[in-house]
């Protein structure tokens with residue numbers, strides 16, 4: 001028995017890591033999935049994996065810093081599948097790894113543009129599409145770095161904190177209009193993003209693992225299952241929540 005039969009999900013950054021696992025998880029639950037990414041090869045690979053397992057998905061190339069592309073992504077959900085029920089705004093980058101005062105404005109702005117503005121841009125189109133239908137659920141991919149600081153990552157940390165404010169505010173605004181808006185705050189997850197900061201090197205990886213009381217990284221499926229739960233009827237009274245999935249990192 002699947003829980004999202006006849007429903008439609010959009011996943012940004014669906015061509016890799018957490019986004020791919022989330023797109024596959026939506027499809028396993030019966031949703032038709034719009035997989036969106038700047039990475040065409042990765043996005044198409046996600047669609048192939050879904051189809052090989054009997055699911056339904058389509059790839060849309062979209063850079064979340066490009067408003068027209070984001071509009072087209074949402075339009076594709078409606079034109080291809082007739083509705084939009086779920087959106088996981090997940091596309092993100094690590095950005096430049098430097099102390100705060102060493103960042104150039106361009107480095108700062110790029111990280112904020114993808115990780116924070118990109119989510120707001122996506123919500124601007126997802127919300128009207130959901131209001132036109134039966135409502136829906138939005139899940140924004142924040143981070144434990146939306147809750148605590150982390151050295152050499154001020155733009156990333158700022159964007160991820162900002163996402164929680166955006167999530168809570170939109171949750172209030174649309175609470176009586178059938179749209180729930182939540183966030184997920186993962187700890188460090190084993191994805192290609194870690195290599196951006198050199199955190200995939202063995203010594204760095206061991207150090208990062210030890211910051212989590214479970215003494216390991218999380219898996220993409222452990223995050224995807226949190227997204228699916230937030231979209232499910234079991235979470236029908238949950239909105240404005242930031243669900244931490246971090247092996248205890250922020251409990252220290």
Ligand SMILES: NC(=O)c1ccc[n+]([C@@H]2O[C@H](COP(=O)([O-])OP(=O)(O)OC[C@H]3O[C@@H](n4cnc5c(N)ncnc54)[C@H](O)[C@@H]3O)[C@@H](O)[C@H]2O)c1
Nearest residue numbers: 013016017018038039063064090091092143188189191193
């Ligand atoms: N990996 C972690 O430890 C971790 C922890 C907490 C939060 N997150 C967040 O989870 C999300 C997914 O990260 P991941 O670890 O799966 O990384 P990833 O690099 O595996 O996947 C990110 C995807 O986003 C896409 N992307 C990047 N810029 C884009 C843009 N401008 N427009 C559209 N797509 C774009 C990439 O092409 C890639 O497919 C990010 O928002 C990240 O900040 C990751």
